Amino acid sequence: MLRFLVRRLALLVPVLLGLSVLLFAWLRALPGDPARTLLGERATPAAVERITAAYGFDQPLPVQYVTYLGRLLQGDLGTSSRTGEPVLESFLLRFPATIELAVAALLIAVLLGIPLGYAAARRHGGPLDSLLVGGSLLGTVIPVFFLAYLLKLVFAVQLGWLPTAGRQDPRIDATHVTNFYVLDGLLTREWDASWDAVVHLVLPALALGTIPLAIIVRITRASVLEVTGQDYVRTAEAKGLARSLVRRRHVLRNAMLPVLTTVGLQTGLLLSGAVLTETVFAINGIGGYLFDSISTLDYPVLQGFILFIALVYALVNLLVDVSYGLVDPRVRVS
Amino acid sequence: MPDRRPPSAVPSARPGGGAVPAPEGEALLEVRDLGVEFVRRGAEPVRAVDGVSLSVRPGEVRGLVGESGSGKSVTSLAVMGLLPRRSSRVTGSVRLAGTELLGMAPKRLAALRGDQMAMVFQDPMSSLNPVVPIGTQVTEVLRTHTDVDRAAARDEAEDLLRRVGIPDPRRRLRDYPHQLSGGMRQRALIAIALACKPRLLIADEPTTALDVTIQAQVLELLRQLVGETGTAMLLITHDLGVVAGLCDDVTVMYSGRVVEEASRRELFGRPAHRYTEGLLASVPRMDAPRGEPLRPIPGTPRDLLPWSRACAFAPRCAHADRACADPDLALRELQGLPAGHLARCAHPALPESAAPVTAGVGA
Numbered sequence: 001m002l003r004f005l006v007r008r009l010a011l012l013v014p015v016l017l018g019l020s021v022l023l024f025a026w027l028r029a030l031p032g033d034p035a036r037t038l039l040g041e042r043a044t045p046a047a048v049e050r051i052t053a054a055y056g057f058d059q060p061l062p063v064q065y066v067t068y069l070g071r072l073l074q075g076d077l078g079t080s081s082r083t084g085e086p087v088l089e090s091f092l093l094r095f096p097a098t099i100e101l102a103v104a105a106l107l108i109a110v111l112l113g114i115p116l117g118y119a120a121a122r123r124h125g126g127p128l129d130s131l132l133v134g135g136s137l138l139g140t141v142i143p144v145f146f147l148a149y150l151l152k153l154v155f156a157v158q159l160g161w162l163p164t165a166g167r168q169d170p171r172i173d174a175t176h177v178t179n180f181y182v183l184d185g186l187l188t189r190e191w192d193a194s195w196d197a198v199v200h201l202v203l204p205a206l207a208l209g210t211i212p213l214a215i216i217v218r219i220t221r222a223s224v225l226e227v228t229g230q231d232y233v234r235t236a237e238a239k240g241l242a243r244s245l246v247r248r249r250h251v252l253r254n255a256m257l258p259v260l261t262t263v264g265l266q267t268g269l270l271l272s273g274a275v276l277t278e279t280v281f282a283i284n285g286i287g288g289y290l291f292d293s294i295s296t297l298d299y300p301v302l303q304g305f306i307l308f309i310a311l312v313y314a315l316v317n318l319l320v321d322v323s324y325g326l327v328d329p330r331v332r333v334s
Numbered sequence: 335m336p337d338r339r340p341p342s343a344v345p346s347a348r349p350g351g352g353a354v355p356a357p358e359g360e361a362l363l364e365v366r367d368l369g370v371e372f373v374r375r376g377a378e379p380v381r382a383v384d385g386v387s388l389s390v391r392p393g394e395v396r397g398l399v400g401e402s403g404s405g406k407s408v409t410s411l412a413v414m415g416l417l418p419r420r421s422s423r424v425t426g427s428v429r430l431a432g433t434e435l436l437g438m439a440p441k442r443l444a445a446l447r448g449d450q451m452a453m454v455f456q457d458p459m460s461s462l463n464p465v466v467p468i469g470t471q472v473t474e475v476l477r478t479h480t481d482v483d484r485a486a487a488r489d490e491a492e493d494l495l496r497r498v499g500i501p502d503p504r505r506r507l508r509d510y511p512h513q514l515s516g517g518m519r520q521r522a523l524i525a526i527a528l529a530c531k532p533r534l535l536i537a538d539e540p541t542t543a544l545d546v547t548i549q550a551q552v553l554e555l556l557r558q559l560v561g562e563t564g565t566a567m568l569l570i571t572h573d574l575g576v577v578a579g580l581c582d583d584v585t586v587m588y589s590g591r592v593v594e595e596a597s598r599r600e601l602f603g604r605p606a607h608r609y610t611e612g613l614l615a616s617v618p619r620m621d622a623p624r625g626e627p628l629r630p631i632p633g634t635p636r637d638l639l640p641w642s643r644a645c646a647f648a649p650r651c652a653h654a655d656r657a658c659a660d661p662d663l664a665l666r667e668l669q670g671l672p673a674g675h676l677a678r679c680a681h682p683a684l685p686e687s688a689a690p691v692t693a694g695v696g697a
Contacts, residue, residue, distance in 0.1 A: 230460065231455060231457060231460040231461040232460065232461055232462055232463040232464070234416055234455070234461075235455060235461045235462065235463075235523070235526070236463070237416055237444075237447070238414055238416060238447055238448060238452065238453045238455075239447065239448035239452075239474065239475040239478065239526065240443075240444040240445060240446065240447035240448035240449060240475070240478055240479065241444070241448070241474060241475070241478050242444070242478065243444075245474065245478070249463070249466060249470075249474070250463050250466070253463075253465050253466070254463070254464070254465055327465060328464070328465050329464070329465060329467075329510040329512070330464060330465075330510070330512050
């Protein structure tokens with residue numbers, strides 16, 4: 001097991017290295033000049049030249065790459081050409097909000113999706129099943145920003161049950177250690193701050209979690225239906241086992257395998273897909289920052305962001321593979 | 335070792351005197367007029383089993399023989415109450431030791447399953463849960479039906495695996511199905527079925543998925559275990575060699591109905607229904623002259639008539655004529671055959687006409 005983990009982690013190095021080369025070349029192949037974009041149309045040639053030189057854009061690409069890589073290995077993601085701030089600092093400030101949102105969305109998707117998918121399969125062909133299948137279809141096609149506005153309008157504006165925007169009520173003078181607000185509240189024992197952050201997360205997480213929720217409902221339903229028809233489930237029934245035991249040990253355990261894979265695949269999408277939700281709920285996450293960086297061709301920010309997402313994605317899927325092995329002995333690593 | 339081929343040679347009397355009809359006694363399993371219909375919304379119901387009656391006494395092995403689609407597996411699943419409730423309709427009566435099973439509350443039926451009656455399924459590859467260790471799959475049935483604690487159940491499971499001939503059972507308890515060979519998996523399934531010493535054991539083609547040498551071992555194992563405990567066994571098979579080696583009495587099904595019922599010796603010696611006759615004639619014989627062509631039954635089981643109009647076998651039968659178009663063709667005793675030998679046939683192969691078919695058989 002340990003050897004498997006080490007091998008998989010070691011494999012990450014060439015993958016990320018390759019990705020960084022691709023990214024580097026790719027981003028610079030995009031039309032536009034970062035210095036010109038930054039300074040606007042009426043910038044003097046001298047100013048453009050000064051910025052270009054300041055960020056090293058005038059050097060040959062391979063030299064730029066090696067410089068970038070050297071800094072990267074020391075944990076320096078470079079300086080944003082748009083804000084002039086160190087990229088890492090901005091990330092540490094903004095990523096926690098996005099990660100918190102993505103995790104909450106994933107929790108909603110998993111904790112609701114698996115039981116709902118299971119219930120649909122148990123009542124295969126019944127009204128609840130049809131409702132859930134139809135609902136999950138709707139859930140995958142509804143635009144996230146539309147749903148986000150709708151939720152906000154109904155539950156925050158009209159009913160006033162939940163806050164309309166932000167991550168925390170500013171009147172709560174919370175201490176922020178990690179910038180994960182929920183976690184911060186727990187660490188500093190400011191329970192009300194933590195709870196307020198949770199309350200603020202509900203609507204955005206619902207909006208962001210709808211697509212993965214719908215997908216998990218469908219995968220769970222299909223998977224449970226398939227497993228229920230398997231011979232070993234009939235064997236379990238022929239043993240006269242209690243229904244709950246048949247479900248838990250023989251149906252669910254096997255049905256969870258495809259669901260695990262799906263959850264892993266959704267994680268990357270959640271992180272990169274949070275932009276719209278963050279915008280609607282005025283959450284100061286990575287989304288808006290990234291949007292501005294794209295429009296100004298802020299190379300260091302874009303590179304850092306994509307590399308980070310790739311790293312998270314790879315780690316989550318490694319975790320999925322490990323837990324897959326825990327559930328299914330046939331793929332267990334020796 | 336049971337001599338499995340040629341099956342049409344009547345085997346010598348088995349230990350336990352299986353060759354003569356088993357001693358009269360109260361039947362443990364009594365199936366009367368069993369009917370199974372599969373219903374689907376927007377489609378005509380499909381009758382898979384129609385008016386099937388059979389009984390098995392303690393210590394007796396009854397063979398249930400037929401081609402795929404003849405309804406033999408559906409019959410066994412109906413007995414166990416394992417047919418999907420929503421898509422099937424079961425009628426008639428199934429009594430286990432006098433207790434009616436059809437219509438019984440699911441919980442009560444589950445209490446009998448695995449305890450009083452158990453089943454060995456045909457495909458050992460797919461019938462064991464791939465993600466649960468063998469040991470748990472054995473102990474869970476013990477822990478469901480008996481009052482044993484975890485440790486005692488484990489010891490008993492080990493003992494069971496040893497009894498069905500799995501070497502190094504302690505280690506095997508921790509193994510997963512994919513770590514066992516096909517024969518070992520079938521043994522594990524048998525161990526699971528026998529765990530609570532059921533009074534009725536249903537074996538649905540227990541050897542089909544195994545290679546020939548392992549088949550013989552598994553059959554011998556089943557025969558021993560049944561012989562030791564006086565279990566009643568319903569053996570479902572399409573393999574006449576298995577019937578010859580193991581069964582006391584035989585019920586032959588075709589297209590959902592029983593077409594012939596007889597003791598093994600009677601059936602192999604004097605098959606009355608033309609379908610049974612064809613089945614026996616189609617088995618390759620080691621003692622046939624070289625170059626003798628095989629004699630298959632023409633057509634496939636799908637070339638059939640609904641029983642409501644005629645004998646379902648008529649389209650494939652060389653003896654079929656207008657008399658076969660009788661919707662009320664009954665399963666009856668035939669003149670010249672001993673009591674208990676029943677056939678549903680308008681032109682049965684009676685002893686004199688059957689003589690050429692069974693020539694050379696030491697009946």
